[in-house]
Amino acid sequence: MDRTAVTVPLEPPSFVHVGTDLLSEVQHEVTADQGVVVISDDTVRELHGAALEALAEAPTFSLPAGEDGKTLPHLEKALDFMAASGLERNGLVITLGGGSVSDLGGLAASLYKRGISVLHCPTTLLAQVDASVGGKTAVNLAAGKNLAGTFHQPRAVFCDVRTLTTLPPEQCRSGLGEVVKTALLSGYGFFDFLEANHAGLAAGETNLMREVVLRCVRLKAGLVATDETDQGQRQVLNLGHTFAHAIEHVSGYGRVPHGVAVAVGLTLALAASNIQGLLADQDLAGRTEDLLRNLGLPASLPELRERHGLLLPSEKLIAAMLHDKKSAAGLPRFVLLQGPGEAVRGREITAAVLDFLLE
Ligand SMILES: NC(=O)c1ccc[n+]([C@@H]2O[C@H](COP(=O)([O-])OP(=O)(O)OC[C@H]3O[C@@H](n4cnc5c(N)ncnc54)[C@H](O)[C@@H]3O)[C@@H](O)[C@H]2O)c1
Numbered sequence: 001m002d003r004t005a006v007t008v009p010l011e012p013p014s015f016v017h018v019g020t021d022l023l024s025e026v027q028h029e030v031t032a033d034q035g036v037v038v039i040s041d042d043t044v045r046e047l048h049g050a051a052l053e054a055l056a057e058a059p060t061f062s063l064p065a066g067e068d069g070k071t072l073p074h075l076e077k078a079l080d081f082m083a084a085s086g087l088e089r090n091g092l093v094i095t096l097g098g099g100s101v102s103d104l105g106g107l108a109a110s111l112y113k114r115g116i117s118v119l120h121c122p123t124t125l126l127a128q129v130d131a132s133v134g135g136k137t138a139v140n141l142a143a144g145k146n147l148a149g150t151f152h153q154p155r156a157v158f159c160d161v162r163t164l165t166t167l168p169p170e171q172c173r174s175g176l177g178e179v180v181k182t183a184l185l186s187g188y189g190f191f192d193f194l195e196a197n198h199a200g201l202a203a204g205e206t207n208l209m210r211e212v213v214l215r216c217v218r219l220k221a222g223l224v225a226t227d228e229t230d231q232g233q234r235q236v237l238n239l240g241h242t243f244a245h246a247i248e249h250v251s252g253y254g255r256v257p258h259g260v261a262v263a264v265g266l267t268l269a270l271a272a273s274n275i276q277g278l279l280a281d282q283d284l285a286g287r288t289e290d291l292l293r294n295l296g297l298p299a300s301l302p303e304l305r306e307r308h309g310l311l312l313p314s315e316k317l318i319a320a321m322l323h324d325k326k327s328a329a330g331l332p333r334f335v336l337l338q339g340p341g342e343a344v345r346g347r348e349i350t351a352a353v354l355d356f357l358l359e
Pocket residue numbers: 041043044047065066067070097098099100101103123124125126127130131132133134135136137146163164165166167168171174258
């Protein structure tokens with residue numbers, strides 16, 4: 001076992017452990033008088049359920065894998081399962097899986113008996129670098145993604161990077177899209193590190209995964225501590241996301257993995273930043289495109305269309321942005337960049353520029 005802990009300095013604080021062979025440690029978080037329910041998905045339970053060792057006998061609720069499980073009917077089933085398991089107010093929900101599982105499990109924990117503790121064991125790169133940290137929970141509604149949710153901070157998060165070795169390559173690439181976003185929000189140090197190590201990262205080398213998860217968790221922990229409920233500075237984490245949400249919406253949720261859509265969103269946000277004269281570093285957009293391609297990600301909308309066999313017409317993408325839940329006064333708002341580590345939020349992009357970027 002080898003771990004580093006990052007504190008999310010809230011009241012009470014939350015702890016994110018990053019390392020290898022961590023799942024066997026989770027049992028020590030459970031007190032003698034505490035009931036536990038594990039929430040996982042069919043795939044992850046099969047692959048990694050046994051690693052929870054002493055907790056392998058705990059009642060486990062299994063969701064269908066991926067977005068299919070992140071719905072109100074499955075939330076209701078999870079809550080019924082928790083009640084049938086006799087979970088008390090001092091009980092603990094442990095989630096084991098990707099962001100779909102931690103989002104639903106966190107929501108179930110926040111609702112059950114008006115809120116019980118939750119601990120996340122994220123098993124995708126995307127969930128380790130993003131979804132499991134910060135306390136956002138959600139399920140999808142027919143009207144849109146993540147429309148019903150709460151803020152409910154996990155008591156602890158255990159990012160065991162060895163679980164990432166079983167990830168399908170497309171899921172690994174999806175996580176790397178969010179990693180590149182975090183590097184752009186962090187500064188040149190992290191960005192240069194990704195460029196220097198792109199081959200090992202694309203191959204999913206465990207040591208490199210550990211390093212990027214740690215760097216991403218540190219940045220997110222700092223932002224969450226200053227703005228827990230996403231009213232201000234935390235919103236910089238949406239860099240590339242207004243574009244990405246539109247891509248996911250128009251292509252049909254689940255067709256393009258979230259982080260892959262984010263990768264394209266980053267290139268569009270950088271292009272918009274250039275057009276608005278914000279970016280001092282004229283090489284950054286090109287370097288980011290090269291980095292994304294080296295990590296196996298699409299680096300433009302045409303590349304994404306071709307790779308996934310999608311049309312993604314610009315008028316549909318723009319219409320989807322107008323309905324993005326982060327729009328203010330009916331206008332889509334964007335996070336743009338002045339340089340690595342220098343994000344500006346709440347920026348508008350004119351219709352003409354959007355047309356140009358999305359054609
Ligand atoms: N709460 C937040 O702050 C936040 C942030 C970002 C994303 N999200 C949410 O996260 C969700 C996406 O999460 P995700 O990308 O982690 O995917 P996911 O949870 O939907 O899982 C994707 C697939 O990977 C499989 N999988 C998971 N771990 C595996 C492993 N170790 N080995 C093999 N297969 C594995 C799953 O079974 C599933 O089939 C979205 O619903 C998104 O809205 C939430």
